[in-house]
Amino acid sequence: MRFHVVNLPHTQTTRSYSPCAYTQKVRRFCDMMSGLGHEVFLYASQENEAACAELVTIVTKDEQREWFGNNDFFDGPINITWGKNDEHWVITNGRAAAAIAERAQPRDFLCIIGGTCQEAIGAALPHLMTVEFGIGYSGVFAKYRVFESYAWMHAVHGAHTTLPGIMSDRGRFFDAVIPNYFEAPEFPFSAEKDDYYLFIGRLIEAKGYQIAVDTCRALDRRLVIAGAGTPPEFGEYVGVVDPVRRGELMSRARAVFVPSLYLEPFGGVHVEAMLCGTPVITTDWGAFSETVQQGVTGFRCRSLRQFCAAADAVDDLDYQAIRDYAVGRFSTDVVAQQYEDYFRHLETLWGDGFYAL
Incomplete structure (x- = not known):
């Protein structure tokens, strides 16, 4: 062809x-x-x-x-x-x-x-x-x-x-x-996680970064933020990152927030995170309803209480299983x-x- x-x-x-x-x-x-x-x-x-x-x-x-x-x-x-x-x-x-x-x-x-x-x-x-x-x-x-x-x-x-x-x-x-x-080798796997959560994406209201801020603030947890736009006052802003730094941040995070407020057509960031063996925390609509296995590869949430519970529960998930699932579906x-x-x-x-x- x-x-x-x-x-x-x-x-x-x-x-x-x-x-x-x-x-x-x-x-x-x-x-x-x-x-x-x-x-x-x-x-x-x-x-x-x-x-x-x-x-x-x-x-x-x-x-x-x-x-x-x-x-x-x-x-x-x-x-x-x-x-x-x-x-x-x-x-x-x-x-x-x-x-x-x-x-x-x-x-x-x-x-x-x-x-x-x-x-x-x-x-x-x-x-x-x-x-x-x-x-x-x-x-x-x-x-x-x-x-x-x-x-x-x-x-x-x-x-x-x-x-x-x-x-x-x-x-x-x-x-x-x-x-x-996605090219799976571009996303490094790590079974060891550092003590921070990650939001990476455009810093616009529709991407829901405020939910990541509110969740980590409520739990007094460390939040790293990467992406183009004006960063919020809460969290450690690291700017726009290249593919290598993206992989480092994703693979070592306890979880990656992708709480899009609109009907997400796909939301590639959450698959990139799963390719790194990292759980994802998302909203419960759009493509996430097809791609995030509830309680297996991450959590889909509809209230701050649920987002906080998800942030606490991600440490219990199987990082290798998350990676295997993502490679098997999205590579x-x-x-x-x-x-x-x-x-x-x-x-x-x-x-x-x-x-x-």
């Missing part, structure tokens, strides 16, 4: 851009498909660590600096806007579409990660099968879609229906749910086959589709 994969306009497809979950999905997707023997063409910026047959530059670092100013994540959030008519989207979409048209062959797949902001690429290449291959956002457009969780698939599907009544809506046989995926070795099966399923659309035997 042949894949044309388009990255976002503001990042490089390198490990150093770890705070951008979608850029890392692009990088790892290219690695997985290339590793399975498929031909991957990547349309991105100048720096790249993803495996591909060809890297086609559709945005330079100079243009990124002109458009976004700071774009290395370590001095604060990148100033990108998400309007499909914004200059950076229009220019990179046009370049990507033109470059893909030069290389495309019949039955190639066009793989999009930017939702409606990149819809123009698919519109310019109607002869290709366009797939949104890692949906954790709401602005969907493609006929074929892979969601990060069933919770998010149902949320987006329900939000986009125009039919009256939920039972009037229809499922889509050529959509799929495939979880986010690239496992998820690559799920993508292989999905794209083979889409290939039947060149024949009898649903009725193929």
Whole structure:
């Protein structure tokens, strides 16, 4: 199979851009498909660590600096806007579409990660099968879609229906749910934990960092905080960390808080923590209801009392079992086959589709 994969306009497809979950999905997707023997063409910026047959530059670092100013994540959030008519989207979409048209062959797949902001690429290449291959956002457009969780698939599907009544809506046989995926060796395992809890992520209200603060303050426990934004007064703030430091912090924490207040499409931080053998403490909705085994890999909570009880109970969990569970569900070795099966399923659309035997 042949894949044309388009990255976002503001990042490089390198490990150093770890705070951008979608850029890392692009990088790892290219690695997985290339590793399975498929031909991957990547349309991105100048720096790249993803495996591909060809890297086609559709945005330079100079243009990124002109458009976004700071774009290395370590001095604060990148100033990108998400309007499909914004200059950076229009220019990179046009370049990507033109470059893909030069290389495309019949039955190639066009793989999009930017939702409606990149819809123009698919519109310019109607002869290709366009797939949104890692949906954790709401602005969907493609006929074929892979969601990060069933919770998010149902949320987006329900939000986009125009039919009256939920039972009037229809499922889509050529959509799929495939979880986010991670390179297990990047996440060190430790059976020895230090005496602190960790919150790592964007320091915005929706990520629920205040719950981690309130829990640790109530219990008089040490809380380490990492991520972009303005840190709270309580806790030890260590800034934005690189992948190596992330692994160190996660693997040695008693538990990692991921108490998202919104319906989390996936929340990669909690899987990264479990890959380190570290219990997670989350809210009880969204993807967490599918990924966190209550009382086994962590705890899903709905009150401060429950969060405090979870913080006390995490020491009793089996760290190796947590690691094994995460590797068995979310490692690239496992998820690559799920993508292989999905794209083979889409290939039947060149024949009898649903009725193929």
